[in-house]
Amino acid sequence: MPVVAVLVQGLGPDFWPAVRSEVVRDALELSLVTTGLTVLLTLLLVTPAAWLLARYDFRGKQLVDTLLDLPVVLPPVVAGLGLLLTFGRTGLLGPALELAGIDIAFSAAAVVLAQFFVSAPFYLRAAKAGFLSVSPDLEAAARLDGAGEWQVFRLVTWPLAFPFLLEGLLLTWARALGEFGATILFAGSLQGETQTIPLAIYAALESDLGPAMVLSAAMVLSAFSILFMVRSFGNAATKPASL
Template identity: 65%
Template structure:
């Protein structure tokens, strides 16, 4: 019991200290400062766009992996899960070698007038690369959690492919998909290593919340404390939402 109390105190104390230092009388003025508002704006729109791409591209990918078996299926699943275990810095190096100015695809893209590295688009790609596997993994579990015969029965009753998906598949897998969305969004908001290597840290353009915290630590501590407190509160909310979705899924 005493050992458990020590661990709980160790895990909770830094967070409580951070909140106490971050939520002070200077909280609102600092929150409205350009350093903080720019970081919030960049993080919201880049993570939102990344999340949209994740859902649009990841949903059919997860469905394919759960419904079809083909040569190399296990290898493809492993490769898609690989970014989850890769250090973020390694992910950034991989993106640079692929889409950077001298990268495999970067040079042809630059000849076409498209420059990705160290641009807002690079932030979106970095977030997509590091967060999409979380959604695909969860969505894949959702599509595999129910009997495909349910879809077959709906087709026998005359439902088309789109109708089966919207009226049968989506309602059955929705808790899984929502959980995957929350996990992917949480991962993208906390992304640091891949972003700073592939997109840089330009205020108002590529400097997300984690990059702004790191930058503020070298100059003015107040924005770092405020942004950190916001991230703690947001992370707590997302974790609570995941628990609710998981409970609903298990209850269903």
């Protein structure tokens, strides 16, 4: 019923006029750009970490795995505070960043960092499961046929693990799109600069319900689409292959 109520109110006659408003357009554009960068950053940085955790045993592996998973259960406000205490002007890296002329806090870069911090573990989990699902015997057979390590990964490991990786990226994007607590604390809520869709909804509730309803409906539709695709990819990944 809450979902239906949001859709009925958000997809009403005022939908298109509200979509064309500056607040909604700015929030949609900023969210699409920052979440896209977050997904790209996750793919580039987390994929090697997931592969190492899935393929190798080393001292302290459980500790590293737990630390990388921690943002999943960490309150978003605490995550935002931690980012601020690390990258803020008076944070641990603040003086060094200031000397380099880099100001991260309360900028679009802060939005991306906040989204990455809270959403990347979802991809890490899925990617590890994907790499673990690939039989080492298939990789060994490819090596016997003369394939190098990069060819084994690109032609064998990656294609077989791809359904899991894609599911993880979809979940990462959805979590990044809905991020609120860490973003508002670390990046603020400046329209056109750091105000993503959840922040715009919160701000609109105090003045104009029209944009808030439209953006809420967009979030509901996005969440449903992501969950539907994740279920589809999950079923495809677990379905036995035909002989």
